[in-house]
Amino acid sequence: MNGLNKSHNFLKVIILSVTFLTFAGICEDNLDVPELPPPSAARLTPEVLAVKKALPWVVNIGTNEQIIQVNDPFAPFFMEFFNQRQNFRATMQYSPIGSGVIVDPHGLILTNEHVVRRAPQIEVRLWDGTAYPARIVGFDALNDLCLLQLTGDYDGHPLAYADFARANDLMLGESVIAIGNPFGLEHSVSRGVISAFDRSFSEGDVSFDDIIQIDAAINPGNSGGPLINLDGQLIGINLAIKADAQGIGFAIPLARIEHFLSYWLTPSHFSDHYLGLAGAVTSFTTDGIRLPEILNGSPLAQAGLKTGDVITAVNGVEVRRPIDFGRALWTLQPGEEVTLKGVEGAEYAVASAMMTRQRLVETRLGLRVKELTPAIRKSMGIPDEVSGVIVSEVISNPAYSNQAAQWHEIIKRGDIIVQIDHRNIFSGDDLADALRETCSGQVMQLGFYSISRNRHQAAPLETNARLN
Secondary structure, eight states: OOOHHHHHHHHHHHHHHHHHHHHHHHHHHTTOOOOOOOOTTTSSSSHHHHHHHHHHGGGEEEESSSOOOOSSTTTTHHHHHTTOOOSSSOOHHHHEEEEEEEEETEEEEEEEEHHHHOOSEEEEEOTTTTTTEEEEEETTTTTTTEEEOOOOTTTOOOOOOOBOOTTTTOOTTTTEEEOOGGGGOEEEEEEEEEEEEEEEEEEEEEEEEEEEOOOOOOOTTTTOOOEEEETOOOEEEEEOOTSSHHHHHHHEEEEHHHHHHHHHGGGGGGGEEEEEBBOOEEEEEESSSOOOOOOSSHHHHTTTTOOEEEEEETTTEEEEEHHHHHHHHTTTTTEEEEEEEESSSSSEEEEEEEEHHHHHHHHHHHHEEEEEEEEHHHHHHTTTTTTEEEEEEOOOGGGGOOOOHHHHTOTTOOOOEEEEEEEOSSHHHHHHHHHTOOTTEEEEEEEEOOTTSSSOEEEEHHHHHHOO
16 A cells, blocks of 8 residues: 555656646747836835945855854844854854945945954855955954955956945935845845934944934844935945844944045055055045145155145046045055146146055054164163064054054053064064065964063063054
């Protein structure tokens, strides 16, 4: 009887298979499937049009590596996301960890710093399903923002990128849309309104007084994704939710985002060449952007430009805001010349130049160093067998806030840098040479001796540094 049932079941499988294949053949060969009519105007709401415009520049960010446990205020969101309340270091296959926004057509992605902090290897999936590895090229833990660059076999082909709204152009109660990858559900859309702006928000070292509050659904995985208005323009980056409430989410406003990008989108963060801007471009007029402080002797200064000059175009392309200026300059190759146009029509030819030893060390490490002279050895009691350069200052300039925070409890004035990535350092030239081939966001191992007065004895130490 069992054998008969088995034969009967097998026969049903064959009949069903043949029926399916026959039906599939009929559908393919004999049925004319009518094309769907275009959607009615009533269905093409502002929300639908805004989402259609924005989806191509929203990305999914994940990792194929272990998620590293780090002590930060956003850990509970990740623990909930990965359901790893007890063991946060489980090995995974590809795992989504957040969302991001393409901010430049040549492969630059903006996300939250806390999204990628745990991922030793980062993978970015685009709207069309293609995926590329990515590396960190800019970061600001205090503002919880991070800039990624696509690598691997990405060949620089132009991508769709975000259309930026005007900073602070927000209306209480206006409809907004959050797009992201909640719990790995890629390119999910939720709608809400702006509930408030200029809210205070603090988690650990992250503190804001200008945060956007929304009631659109935000879940773990939405972090780093865009908040857009009904024109399909970026107005913020989704940050977090209030864990003990419903319908309360937070987003970083555009003004803070654009300030972050204007600092990092300069040639000095992608090579050892620079133009000479001392800080971020934050001021602009109806005509163009206003240059911040220009370093003495820099290529910009040598071309005749001064602090406060207004630039209206770069290589013939109009610039009306800081993001335009950054996009036009960050791809500048070492020694390449760029033409800047002023408000009176004057044009300035500026070629990027190699950073001096001091400028390179300051830019990458946020430190100032001096040669270890015999006089310094004697005054500080430094043993003869210790060779390197001495830290003369941990720079407090806001432009180096990442390094200042990074070094505050690690490296002190008077400590001696002896190695970088296991390469022995004997002079300032050695240190600069070791940094020549680096770029921002790269992690390097720093070996140093601690001999400052507030430490009991000389001791060899090591730390990993993410370069500025």
